[in-house]
Amino acid sequence: MSGSIHHDTRMGVVSLTVSDLDRSLAFYQGALGFTLHRRSDGVAYLGAGGADLVKLVERPGARRIQGTTGLYHFAVLVPSRLQLAHSLRRIIDMQTPVQGFADHHVSEAIYLPDPDGNGIEIYRDRPRAEWRYPDGQLKMGTDPLDLQSILDELAGRDEPWSGLHAETVIGHVHLHVAQIAQAEAFYRDVLGFDLMLRYGPSATFLSAGGYHHHLGANVWAGVNAPPPPDDAVGLRWYTINLPDEAARQAVADRVRAAEITVEERDEGLFLRDPSASGIVLAVRSAGGASR
Numbered sequence: 001m002s003g004s005i006h007h008d009t010r011m012g013v014v015s016l017t018v019s020d021l022d023r024s025l026a027f028y029q030g031a032l033g034f035t036l037h038r039r040s041d042g043v044a045y046l047g048a049g050g051a052d053l054v055k056l057v058e059r060p061g062a063r064r065i066q067g068t069t070g071l072y073h074f075a076v077l078v079p080s081r082l083q084l085a086h087s088l089r090r091i092i093d094m095q096t097p098v099q100g101f102a103d104h105h106v107s108e109a110i111y112l113p114d115p116d117g118n119g120i121e122i123y124r125d126r127p128r129a130e131w132r133y134p135d136g137q138l139k140m141g142t143d144p145l146d147l148q149s150i151l152d153e154l155a156g157r158d159e160p161w162s163g164l165h166a167e168t169v170i171g172h173v174h175l176h177v178a179q180i181a182q183a184e185a186f187y188r189d190v191l192g193f194d195l196m197l198r199y200g201p202s203a204t205f206l207s208a209g210g211y212h213h214h215l216g217a218n219v220w221a222g223v224n225a226p227p228p229p230d231d232a233v234g235l236r237w238y239t240i241n242l243p244d245e246a247a248r249q250a251v252a253d254r255v256r257a258a259e260i261t262v263e264e265r266d267e268g269l270f271l272r273d274p275s276a277s278g279i280v281l282a283v284r285s286a287g288g289a290s291r
Helices: 019-032 081-093 146-153 179-189 245-257
Strands: 012-018 035-040 043-047 052-056 072-078 098-101 107-113 119-125 168-174 196-200 203-207 215-218 233-241 267-270 277-281
Touching: 012 019, 012 168, 012 277, 019 035, 019 043, 019 052, 052 168, 072 233, 081 107, 081 119, 081 146, 119 168, 168 233, 179 203, 179 215, 233 245, 245 267, 245 277
Parallel strands: 012 052, 072 119, 168 215, 233 277
Antiparallel strands: 012 233, 035 043, 043 052, 072 168, 098 107, 107 119, 196 203, 203 215, 267 277
16 A cells, blocks of 8 residues: 655644543643643643643543553653753652653653653754764664753743743654554555654654654564553544645545544544554644644
8 A cells, every 4th residue: 555644744632541630730730831721521631822732531540551552652842952951940840750861863852651650751853954864764862861961951041931832742652552563554554654763673663754753663562462441541542633634535545445444533533553542633723833
C-alpha cells in the first residue's frame, strides 16, 4: 500500500484516563504549568491557553497496569531552551519526581510521570540546521543532559514564570506496541509516516515532513504484550492532525482499504492501531500552532 502522509501533519490532543482528576489537575497545573481550559463531569481539557493539548478523563479506581501496550510517553514541545529552563526550574522548585534527562542531539528532554504513572516528556528542539545526518541517517542518541547549562538560560531574568508558553504543542507520542514490524507496517505503509530511525530491534521512530519523530514505538513492555484492560489508567487516544480535509481523507482511504474499522466521533475519525491504541484523525484548526 503506497502513499505518504501530508508533510504538514502534526500531533494533537492526547486523552488519558486518570484515577483522581483533582490530583491530576494539581500536578498538570502546578508542576507542569498547564492551563485548565474547561472542566465538567469528570473530564478536563488543558493546554497553554490556545488549542487543547491534553484531555483527562476520570475513572475512580482505575489501575496502573504494566506489561501492556499503550502509552510510553507523550511529549510536550516547548518553543525554546529558555522555556525548557523555566519548566526545569519549576520541577525542581516543586520537588517533582523525575524519571530522567537526555540530550538526544536533535532535542533536549526531561522525563517524568504524572500521578498515575503516565509518562511525560518535556522537550525543546534544536534548530533543524543543527541536526546531523552521518551517512545519510539522522543522528539521534541518549546522552547526558547539561542541566546547569539549561538553568543558566534563566540568569538575569527576574520575571515570574506564568506557565507553559502559548506556543507549546504536543510534539510526539511514544507507544508500547506488541511488535515492531507490525507497527511499522501500520504507521508507515498504511498511515504513511516516513521511517526515520530504528533503535536496534526494539524501537522505531517515524515522522512526517522530515521531523525527527512524531511517533515512537517500542517493545520494552514485552514482545506480543497485550492491550491494557478497560479499567487501566493510561492512553485513551491521541490525535494526528492533518492540515486539511483532503489530507485526512487520503489517510482515511488507505485505512479503509486495509480493512481497518473507522468510527466517526466528535473529535474526528477514530481507529485503533494493531496494538489497540486509539487514534483520532482530525483536521488542524486554522492558525493552530505546529512543529
